Structure formats: C-alpha cells, structure tokens
Amino acid sequence: MNKQKGTSGTMLKGLIMQASHTELLEYHLTACGLPWRKLAPGSGAAMLQKAAESLGAPEELLCLVETDEDERIARDGGFFCIGYLNPGRTKERLSGCRILLEGFEEIDRTFLEEVHTRALGLPVTIAETGRLRIREMSLSDLPALNALCRKNGYDGMEEEEAKAYIAYMYGLYQCGMWLVFEKKSGRLIGRCGFGVADYLDFTELDLGYLTDVEYRRQGYAEEACRAVLSYGDQVLQFPQISAYVEEENTASRALLGKLGFSLIQSFRWKGKTMRRYLRRAESREEV
Incomplete structure (x- = not known):
C-alpha cells in the first residue's frame, strides 16, 4: 500500500509562532524544512505582518497563538490560527482556532499541512492503494454520497449536518x-473509516465501511479497510480499534478475521445479536 498523508503539498508556506515552550516544534520544523x-x-x-513577509501571504500560513488577543489580531489579518493551551494561561479561550494543542511532541509538517488544507476548505487525502483513493468528504461530494447511501439502503446527510461533520x-x-x-473511473464506490460505537455501557472508536453493491465481492472493502487501519496505526496512533457487526453478517465477520480482529464478546442489542471485535495496533514503522 502506498500511503499518502495529506494533500496540501506546497500550499502551506510556513508557520508563525506566538507561543511558549515551542523548542521541540522548532526542532522538528527545521529538520523537515518547513x-x-x-x-x-x-x-x-x-x-x-513583518514576520509573514518572508514566508508568504496570510492564507498560505498558519499562526500558532496562546492568547485570545493574538488570535484576534491574526484572524483580522487573514491568518488561519491554531492554539496552544498554555497551562499558565487558563483564562484564554482560543475559540476561533482551527485546532487546540496541549503540547508539541507529535506535531510535524504533515499534521500542520493537513490542518491548513482543511482551513482552506479542501479535503485531505488519507490514503491511496492500487485501485482506490480515500479522502475526506467535501460539501461538493454530498449529492454523490447521498445517492450512494440511498442506493445501498442508508439515510443520506443534510448540508448542515455535513458541514458540522467536516468541521x-x-x-x-x-x-x-x-x-x-x-481511481480508474473516479467514481465514488463507498465509505470507510472510524466512528464512535456506543452499543455497550462505554464508547470506543470502531471501524466502519460501506461498499456499493456493484463493487462487492471484488476485494474493495478489504483494500479500503487495510488502508484506513494502517492510517490509524501509523498516523493517528490509535492503540486499538473495535468493530461491531450483526451475528448474521457472515461476510463482515470473515473480513474482520482477515484484518486481524479477534472476537471479544457477543451481546443483545435492540433485539439483535451483535458481536464485538478488537484489533491491536500494528508496528508504527513507516510502510
């Protein structure tokens, strides 16, 4: 599998920091050339504005801030902001920031490029395989997505719901x-990714997928699931992922076995017998 982390490329030209304790981030960005x-x-x-002159236009940059006033100034100047939750500044809200950070240990160029891509209103590509491209949804995808869902027996999504989901x-x-x-046809053939399961008395991340009926039994679901599980392991660094399936869904149960999931328990839910599976993260070495 050839994994692609993000689609921003050279769209992000640089980062302006107005925050404390950024030494580790400075080291990482210098090493990767951002x-x-x-x-x-x-x-x-x-x-x-003077700091930005040597980097690029405001819309090509991110501004890291830790105070509401600096955020206001940056946003008024046309910058996209991300916030640092400085434990010494507990009264700062940073409500207009694209994302809030508690530290910089795992913040790298790829992460910042994806934040910037989303700030521009563009979908981030999650992975590419031999036959598939997997990316975030944009509002322009809504008609095709709703047609796919209705064709395969699921409810569609309203525009406001889609906006909230993206945000x-x-x-x-x-x-x-x-x-x-x-990839060959450019056609939307399914969905795959992670949601929040609340079937039991706790919640956890779970794997979900939908493949268009015309593309089933051709290995597309397995190809897509392997790609997103690798993304969960390597990029998001999830320690484990669950999966829930109805007992009679033998095809999904067989697929989960191929993907390395183990059956943990069976239980009743709304008159149906459900099975809960679990998969531990694989090695996080680059593939």
Whole structure:
C-alpha cells in the first residue's frame, strides 16, 4: 500500500509562532524544512505582518497563538490560527482556532499541512492503494454520497449536518468516515473509516465501511479497510480499534478475521445479536 498523508503539498508556506515552550516544534520544523518565525506573545499586528513577509501571504500560513488577543489580531489579518493551551494561561479561550494543542511532541509538517488544507476548505487525502483513493468528504461530494447511501439502503446527510461533520470530526478529531473512490473511473464506490460505537455501557472508536453493491465481492472493502487501519496505526496512533457487526453478517465477520480482529464478546442489542471485535495496533514503522 502506498500511503499518502495529506494533500496540501506546497500550499502551506510556513508557520508563525506566538507561543511558549515551542523548542521541540522548532526542532522538528527545521529538520523537515518547513520555514517558521518566532514572535513573543503580544507582539502586535505590525510585527506579525513583518514576520509573514518572508514566508508568504496570510492564507498560505498558519499562526500558532496562546492568547485570545493574538488570535484576534491574526484572524483580522487573514491568518488561519491554531492554539496552544498554555497551562499558565487558563483564562484564554482560543475559540476561533482551527485546532487546540496541549503540547508539541507529535506535531510535524504533515499534521500542520493537513490542518491548513482543511482551513482552506479542501479535503485531505488519507490514503491511496492500487485501485482506490480515500479522502475526506467535501460539501461538493454530498449529492454523490447521498445517492450512494440511498442506493445501498442508508439515510443520506443534510448540508448542515455535513458541514458540522467536516468541521468537528475531520477538523478537531482528525478522523471520521472517509470517501472511497475507484481511481480508474473516479467514481465514488463507498465509505470507510472510524466512528464512535456506543452499543455497550462505554464508547470506543470502531471501524466502519460501506461498499456499493456493484463493487462487492471484488476485494474493495478489504483494500479500503487495510488502508484506513494502517492510517490509524501509523498516523493517528490509535492503540486499538473495535468493530461491531450483526451475528448474521457472515461476510463482515470473515473480513474482520482477515484484518486481524479477534472476537471479544457477543451481546443483545435492540433485539439483535451483535458481536464485538478488537484489533491491536500494528508496528508504527513507516510502510
């Protein structure tokens, strides 16, 4: 599998930091070649614009802030903001930031490019395989997605619901159900990704997928699931993923076995017998 993390490429030209404790982030960005500039919090609009001049236009940059005032100035200047939750500044809300960070240990260029791509309103590509491209949904995909769902016996999605899903699932949690396209035809043939399961007295992330009836029994579901599970292992670093399936769904049960899931328990839910499966994360070495 050839994994593609993000689609922003050279869209993100650099990062301006107006935050504390960024030494580790500075090291990572220097190592990967993403330009950055450091300003003290409270430097003001003039200093912010001057720092941006050598990097690019405001819409080509991200601004890391830790105060509401710096966020306001940056957003007024046309910058996309991400926030650092400085434990010494507990009164700051940072309500307009694209994402809030508690530290910088796992923040790299790929992560920032994906945040920036979403800020531009573009879908991030999650993975590419030999036959498939898997990416986030955009509003322009809604007619095709709803047609796919209705054709296969599922409810569609309203525009406001789709907007909220894109903003919160993709934007805040970096995951969700993604669209699966056949590369050869460009056709939307399914969905695959992660949701939140609440069948029992706890919630957990679970794997979900839908393949168009015309493309079943051709290995597409397994190909898509392997790609998103690898993304969960390598990029999102989920320690484990569950999967829930009705007992009579023998095809899905067989697929989960191929994907390395183990049966944990059976239980009754709304008059049906359900099975809960679990898969531990594989090695996070690059593939």
